[in-house]
Amino acid sequence: MPDAAQVSTATPLISERTGWTLTQFHAWPESFTSAARSIAVACGASSVPVPGQVIEAADGILLRLHPQRLWLLRYTKAGILPDLPIGQGVVLDLSQSRCLLRVAMPAATDLIAKFSGLDPREPAFPVGAIRLTSMHRIPVTLWREAHHLAILCPRSFSKSLREVLEEALRHG
Template identity: 35%
Template sequence: MANSVSPLHTSYVAGHHGPEGKIGVTLEEIEDFAMVQFSAWPNTLARTGTEAARIAGCATAASPGEAVLGKIGTLLRVEPLKWWLVAPAGSLSETPVLAPEDGAILDLLQSRVWIRVGGPKAEVLLNHFLPIDLRAAAFPSGTVASTGFHHVGVTLWRDQTGLNLLLPRSFAVSLWDLLCESALQYGLEVIQPER
């Protein structure tokens, strides 16, 4: 699976922005990753989930609203009949295959941009835009949600490193600009992606 060129390359400036000496939010684009969707039919849900978990290296498939970290990557249950596998680039040598009677697999890499949001004000920043209670008690590590960000459907999950957003590629620049502009008040650190 080939990685695409990020639409954000001309939109971000690495470094500190906002009040001097204050970093409330960090934003980082994760560029090198693989992303595959597993879709089950209603009568093959368990079988497709088991196969998705096997490929991700998870003990079990993620339940609705859950993100499970496996040996290969993170398996997100984004819809009742769908899982997304988000993994480091190169961890999947080729797109996995399902028998047509079991479900369908789709390579989604070209459709999404991955942004990691961190820092002590990450939840506050995201709550400017997302209608979700992001406090750790309500949205703990291993939780995933599909929601709206400025009228655009996005996927959010929390892992041990912080909050992660998967943005549709065609809206990534405008949503990135909104995040950066709003984060300035808290002190923003934009982390340069590794290339």
């Protein structure tokens, strides 16, 4: 994943990624299998992730948090977005509602453990895993990358979350 779209913050261990889009695909129960396959093919993923997993795709990352829901996080705004026929489900743009923070490993392991009930260590949270948790009572989405822990958090909470994480890193 290229780092050119990241904006540095007060500490080099935490960065905010910009210039991405997040699209939610929610398929009806009877059409999820075929809809998910179509979405995976359209974005260049090798398969459909199981719930709690992330799969790299040619056009970004395909995330699955829910049995009938996929999120497509694209690192560019270019390209044609997959669609669902109305009989299969609905599509919703979530890009403006979230911020994407990344915390470098191995610092992320201890840092996230201080603010969440989630165990961010291997093997409990392996590379490619995605989890919903809360930090300071605000729901966030975390997934484990090879060298970072990614945090999708509500835009209204991102500045204060970043400040709290940076403060914790500075003071151990």
